[in-house]
Amino acid sequence: MHIQTFITLTVILLCDAKLPRQKETYQINELPANPTQNAAAQRLLQFDRKTKTTSKIVDQYKVRNRRNVFDSKSYESGLIWAHSERLDESGDVVIRWVNSDSSITFRVEAKTKGYIGIGFNSRRNMRGADLVVAWVDDRNxxxxxxxxxxxxxxxxxxxxxxxxxxxxxxxxxxxxxxIEFRRQLDTCDRQDFLIGDDTTQVLWALGPDGSDGELPKHVHSGSRPLRLLLPVPKPESIPLRHWDVRLFNLTIPHDMATLFWCKIFKAPDLPMKHHIVGYQPLIDSRPIRNGRPILEKNSLSPVHHMVMYECAEDLDKQMWNDWAESDGEFGPMRPREWASCVTPIAAWAMGSKGEFLPENVGIPLGEKGGVSYYMLEVHYDNQALHEVLDSSGIRIHYTPSLRAHDAALLGSGIGVSALHVIPPKQRQYRTVGICSPECSTNTMPEEGINIVSVLLHAHGQARKISLKHIRGNEELPRISEENSYDVHYQQSRIVPGGRKFLRGDTLITECTYDSTARDKPILGGYSVLQEMCLSFVLYYPRTELAGCYSMPPVQEFFETFGVKEFYGISMVQVENLFFSSGSLDNLPPQLELDFKQQQRAEETAVQGDDQGVGLLKELLIKEPPEFRNKTFIAHLNEMPWSESLLTEQIEKTLYRGTHMTFCKKRDDTWGAPIEIQNFPNFTELQNNETADKTCHYKSVKLPSVTTPNIANTINLSRFTLTALTAIQILYIMR
Structure with missing residues (x-):
């Protein structure tokens, strides 16, 4: 529970005009003489008008005595709730809801005999939030x-x-x-929150006992990210079995801030093909205190995300059986053969409850219809540097009752590496990963595929993620989009009605980041201090395609930051290093020695698989002379990032410049040659402004949901009322 949320929600009490906040106000046309104070004065005038409006509305409410009042003894809605979530860890505040195409109905159950405050916002505070305050009068x-x-x-x-x-x-x-209440999804009222497909921050606050209409300082508050417009879950009517793919008593050291752990599992021995129809997380993390693991209430698990992969078939069954019996391996040190485990089967991230597939699709499981071996990859975020005993994993639900279509997951976006750079101090900085038309042409059937759902994944600086669909020279409606991304709530998103994706079409995963809180550039990688930009796409029919990514071409990447040559290593060698995920096999001997010495001398907590970050710390610039004898990381850190000319040019070059594309098949072979391609030329989709054009921003009267013959029905009356040159110039200016 965030302390900031406690503080910011404190003043929900002020809905009652008995407790207005008193501020100095100015009469109209009596602004301060100092013009620099005019903006502040206007805000105070606006605030004063709002408090007067509040007093007027609440006074009218008191005169009516029961404005939007309900006699709870005479009526119970009896609605069937499609969704239910705890808003706090202890379950003292539970929200249930069900929605139609135009409205949404809520039921809030809270452990209080005072008021309940619920808010809806795109951020975790009250500023700009839509708030509703409700209570039951103790007297009547x-x-x-x-x-x-x-x-x-x-x-x-x-x-x-x-x-x-x-x-x-x-x-x-x-x-x-x-309390049960209802509202339109879009009320056409600028003071209300538009409830849509994006993640909503649901705020809550509870008043102390007896706070009926008084609304004093609340005693508990918090927030929870939720997507409110979710498809109604359908209970399975078929026999389900489950397979727990989980680690066993893995100790996460206190000096590992980021840890990737991989383990091989053998599929259940099934006599025929089965279908995987869903999965759920199994989180079992126990902090170690005084050498012993303990169960600790409200202890946060370091599990950040988990991905389960199919492994390509191998003739050496004994070797894979031995690996399946082992405890697993540290990600960067895993055997080379494990690189054949490339096809994602299940992808889970923080905040997700898992996923059950639509009734017409299933992922094949078992040696007779699927594959024999799978790899579980678990990413631990242990920035708090605790020692933890972990046995987490994924529960796979499967059935012998086969679905109509074999489905598969496709990974797409930006290849995870340190070549993915987000400059600091940027409010909205965009990066993209491309799945090329050559890849879809070479790996998909003539009739194409059908996209069912998408999991959008990035780390803490991401604010927006979208999966774009390009056909020819035209952008089609977004397959999936999140404009209020919250790293703590990463639930897969059903694509309404599905989406037909044809051979020759292009996928573009676009991420927008807010790096204003960071002083140094953010590099791509697995640590939560680094960034990602990925889409996991569930589709059918199953094809040979496993992954479709892009990254900046190595030489063009360094030239974008003004670097032409390094000491002791060619650009081709650097490129090979990134292709091999940071392996030192192709590193010149002296540079390898320096790199290893630097790793041993590192005093900060180990960040795990850095995907080339350590290499960038060792590359010493030779050309141009302006940056000579600086490491590339030092060069990045010293660039004048506050200059908008520089950051805009870098964003444009890396976004709309050339991209190196990768197309990986399930058997760990290439589905299309690695190519350097220009950013696709297409007409961008325009934002939908229909709501602004059709709304007149006034009350939308809801049809009554009460029964006509019930006494004390609801009163529904309403109140109207080029990059290198730019870098060199900026360095000279400094």
Missing amino acids: GNAQILDCHGPEIDNIAVADEVQNYELISGYQNETHTT
């Missing part, structure tokens, strides 16, 4: 509700000019308050 048992919002200029709650929430029911027992 009537439920009451008030529609509020958080102004952008302060962490307060202000009553909306138009009340767009409809109270359905509310009641209270000895320990809990339960």
Whole structure:
């Protein structure tokens, strides 16, 4: 639970005009003489008008005595709730909901006899949030509700000019308050949050017992990222079995900030082909205290994400059987043969509950219809440097009742390496990974494939991710898109109606990052201090394609940052190193010695598989003279990143310049030759502005959901109211 959230949600109490925040105000046309204060004064005037509006609305609410009030003793909605989530770790606040095409209905059950505050926002605070405050009057048992919002200029709650929430029911027992309410997904009210496909930060706050209508300081608060418009889960009516693919008592050392661990598993011995139809995470992490693992309430697991891969068939069964019996290997040290495990089967990341596949698709399992061996790759984020005993993994659900289609997962996006660079101090910096038309042409059937769902994955600096679909010279509607990405909530997304992807089409995974909090460039890699930009695409029918990625061509990458030559190593050798995931096999002897010495001298916590970061620390620049005798990392760190001319040119060059594309098949062979290609030329899809064009920003009256013959029905009345040159110039200017 975030301390900041506790602080920022404190003032949800101010929905009642009894407790308005008093500030100095100015009369109209009486701005301060100093013009630099005018903007601040205007904000104060605006705030003053809002507090007066709040007082007016709440006064009218009191006169009516029961505005949006419900007698809880006479009515219960009886709705069937499609989704349910805990908003806090202990389960004291539970939210349930169900939505139609135009509206959404909520039920909140909270351990309080005071008020309940619920908010919806794209960020974890009240500024700009849509807020609703509800309680059950202790005197008469009537439920009451008030529609509020958080102004952008302060962490307060202000009553909306138009009340767009409809109270359905509310009641209270000895320990809990339960409220049911409804609203339109898009109320056409600028003071309300538009509920759509993006992740929503659901804020909550609980008032102390007896805080009916008084709304004093809350006693508990927090937030939880959720996607509210999810497909209704369908219970399985077929026999299901499960296979637990998990590690056993792996000790995560206290000096490993990032750890990748891989283990081989042998498939269940099945007499016929079965279908994998879903998977769920198995998180079992126990902190080690005084040499003993303990069960600790609210202890955070260091498991960051897990991917299960198919391994290509190998004639040496005994070798793979031995590996399956072993405890596994540290990622960068795993046997070379494990590189054949490239086809993702299940991909889980923080916040996900796993996934059950649509009823018409399943992933083949077993030697008779699938493959014999699988690899589980677990990424641990242990920045807190704790010693932990871990037995986490994935539970695979499978069935002998075969689905209509064999499905598969395809990994796409930016190849994970240190050549993926995000400059610091950038509000919106974009990078892209391309799945080339040559790859889809060479690996897909003539009729193409059908995309079912997508898991979008990046790390903490990502704010937006989208999977774009290009056909010819035209961009089609986005396959999947997240405009409020939260690294702590990475749930796969069903593609409504599916998407037909044809041979010759192109996939583009685009990530937008906010690096304003970082002082140095962020490099691509597996550590949470590094970044990724990936899409895991579930599709059918199953093909030989396993992965389709791109990365900047090595020489063009270094030239983008003004570097033409290094001491002791050619660009071709550097390129080979990145192709081999940072292996030192092709490194010149002296540079290899320096690199190993640097690794031993590193005093910070080990970050695991750095995907070339260590190499960039050792590459010594020879040309041009302006940067001579600097390591490439030192050069990156010293660049004038505050100069927008520089960062804009680098973004443009790496985004719309050339890309080296990779197309990997399930048997670990290339599905298409490695090529350097220009960024595809296409007409970009324009944003949909339909909502702004059709909304008049006023109340949208909801049809009543109550029964006509019930007394005390809801009152629905509404209130209206070129890069190298640029780098050299900037260095000279300094």
